[in-house]
Amino acid sequence: MSATLIDGKAIAADLRAKVAAEAARLARDHGLVPGLAVVLVGEDPASAVYVRNKGKATVEAGLRSFEHKLPATASQAELLALVSRLNADPAVHGILVQLPLPAQIDAQAVIEAIDPKKDVDGFHPVNAGRLSAGLPALVPCTPVGCVILARTVRPQLAGLEAVVVGRSNIVGKPVAQLLLAENCTVTIAHSKTRDLPEVCRRADILVAAVGRPEMIRGDWIKPGATVIDVGINRVEAGEGKTRLVGDVAFAEAGAVAGAITPVPGGVGPMTIACLLANTLKAASMQAGLTAPVV
């Protein structure tokens, strides 16, 4: 492989350390300890792992962690009542409701019930709109992580051609907005794109967020491009085992790209680190303090 490996684990650790230092400063200078409430509905094992990891990282960074668990049978009204209590709780600066939610609950209604100021996932339409308008906003964590990673190898993104493959509200659309704010020329490609390989080959910065294992091949990559792989797909590895792969065929792409994120250990670790940074930012803004740049 000729590409530089973008070490998301190390970059995320660095970001978490900066959040911890800022949190210590906030506590010392303002007596403010940012608090993050994470709500888990049901027993989905993957979600339980995510929630546990978030709680652990939150405490390690010197923030307060509040975990709320509701049974899989919880009604929408119960969940909305909990969100309402958390909205009103001054110790809680960030609220994250772990998705997916059970079928009886309308996820969009829950997202819209969270106070936008505490919406550390950045999924509330108010935050999506503020991001789009260039106003201060809480921005979804994974997209922010993607841009931080890209900037470690391309400190100046202005004028570059960025191609985002995937247009979800959680990753594709917000990462396109962030790259536009960095003055990239941004193309959003998706399942209806006619010649996806050709569109990808334009990219100086290629962000893959489609959730299809190794869909993006080596010959779709422009030589020297920076490849940010958001996909985390579990595939058969033979002998009854499985392994994780991204949306990009890593070995092929790594032979052409200038820099590439591995899966795992690329974008993944950035998401929790950016969640902590968002909690710090939310707490600072709620206290009327300038949000620290971490």
Added chain:
Amino acid sequence: MSATLIDGKAIAADLRAKVAAEAARLARDHGLVPGLAVVLVGEDPASAVYVRNKGKATVEAGLRSFEHKLPATASQAELLALVSRLNADPAVHGILVQLPLPAQIDAQAVIEAIDPKKDVDGFHPVNAGRLSAGLPALVPCTPVGCVILARTVRPQLAGLEAVVVGRSNIVGKPVAQLLLAENCTVTIAHSKTRDLPEVCRRADILVAAVGRPEMIRGDWIKPGATVIDVGINRVEAGEGKTRLVGDVAFAEAGAVAGAITPVPGGVGPMTIACLLANTLKAASMQAGLTAPVV
């Protein structure tokens, strides 16, 4: 010129007639007459013309028009108090504050003070976010007009390459969102784009919204492309006269494009027609009725 001329004047007249028919039906079946309040601060002559034309078109479509004029010296508090009264007025279903506003008034604060349900300009962050998330929203009028015009010559936009030149909150960004929702592969280009002619040459649908007279030349156009020109620029025409031109060099582009909007008479007339359609939609939604498709 070989390109089909996209007759915005005729298409807008058709849309206004549909709004009038729907308004008549709403009045007959539900006793509901949609009302649009337009607020003008100061004496800017161009703004005064726009406001007068909006009022006239509103009445012609069978809607109620409310015009509010404040002096150029009005304070932000006065304007916000007026917006607050209009938010609470059940006869007012749409509120439009004519921009630009005098320097002593923070336009963003005014935009955010309008009830998103009455925000017929679609500039409120809630509406921008809902558009981005694919939720029902009031969408800015000019971008909607652009897409309607494109669809008159390309009924099926899915899979086409769309390039939007310009990234304003009022036109560029929302038109990109709309084209993405139509399943175009969408590129947003702007002043920092490195090879703008080359990026434009990719476009099956080219939307120009930069406000620079005739910047986009004939050899930037892909043969057969649909060109939507949002620019309205007044330039010297010799002998002390002026004339209006778009952002696209019309004669050159028309020799290459498959279809093109003229300036004036292209996108311009669509804006007011879409404003009336938004007012109808806002009134229907506020009354709990299905918004008519016009």
